[in-house]
Amino acid sequence: MGQLALNNLSKSYGANHVLQDISLSVKEGEFVSIVGPSGSGKSTIFQLIGGLYTPDAGTISLDGKVLNDSRGHISYMPQSPALFPWRTVLQNVELSSEIAGTKFDRSKTMELIKSAGLSGFEDAYPSELSGGMKQRVSFIRSLNAPQSIICLDEPFSALDEFTRLEMQQWLLSIWETYKKSILFITHDIDEALFLSDRIVVLSDKPAVVKEELIVPFGRPRSEELLLSDPFLTLKREIYNLLRG
Ligand SMILES: Nc1ncnc2c1ncn2[C@@H]1O[C@H](COP(=O)(O)OP(=O)(O)O)[C@@H](O)[C@H]1O
Numbered sequence: 001m002g003q004l005a006l007n008n009l010s011k012s013y014g015a016n017h018v019l020q021d022i023s024l025s026v027k028e029g030e031f032v033s034i035v036g037p038s039g040s041g042k043s044t045i046f047q048l049i050g051g052l053y054t055p056d057a058g059t060i061s062l063d064g065k066v067l068n069d070s071r072g073h074i075s076y077m078p079q080s081p082a083l084f085p086w087r088t089v090l091q092n093v094e095l096s097s098e099i100a101g102t103k104f105d106r107s108k109t110m111e112l113i114k115s116a117g118l119s120g121f122e123d124a125y126p127s128e129l130s131g132g133m134k135q136r137v138s139f140i141r142s143l144n145a146p147q148s149i150i151c152l153d154e155p156f157s158a159l160d161e162f163t164r165l166e167m168q169q170w171l172l173s174i175w176e177t178y179k180k181s182i183l184f185i186t187h188d189i190d191e192a193l194f195l196s197d198r199i200v201v202l203s204d205k206p207a208v209v210k211e212e213l214i215v216p217f218g219r220p221r222s223e224e225l226l227l228s229d230p231f232l233t234l235k236r237e238i239y240n241l242l243r244g
């Protein structure tokens, strides 16, 4: 469960040709990142996967079934946390199962809240939380959804560097526990390298897949990796791909 495949996706908005023949896949339990310049069509890929828009050509399939145009198969975390202000932390986290029409598992929800360092904040409202806390609520809400693949669109881009690194480490630890497939969008090369099993590099618009790289670093990963020679070598390679 949780195998996603995009085959030769193309998409234009009117005369604006955004995606050209995009193919990529995420295997079960895999962490794949898409990096690309701003405006290259990364969020558009998620909108197609989520069924908000229809591709002009190509197919999207999950576990071997084509899902073009049908919604509700993936769990999607947008760039801003999008919590409901009138719902508590607990009620926000349980929203994903509510929408999917599945039963709550209160003990799982409480465990997730604990893993996010939010014990004691179950009944707090979003306005009482810091930016990082809101992100964590939003993320565990995606994790609490019954879908086996999670799409994250630049979830940490608004955070300062230290909070971002903490959040990345937290995301990895929780992903290692729950092992859902993740498709992650970022324009931050360090972030993609630190988190992923594989990285798909997109060109400028109309976006094509420039390169797909396997990230060779073992897990668990720690902060020191960020300054190691193999890390910096790969970082340079991706940087040049994005620039060239
Ligand atoms: N709903 C939309 N309607 C029309 N044009 C859009 C829409 N969404 C995105 N675009 C255009 O598609 C291009 C790619 O946007 P987007 O997918 O948001 O890129 P990225 O996420 O890589 O920054 C941009 O030129 C943007 O203006």
Ligand SMILES: [Mg+2]
Pocket: 042, 043, 044, 153
């Ligand atoms: Mg975007």
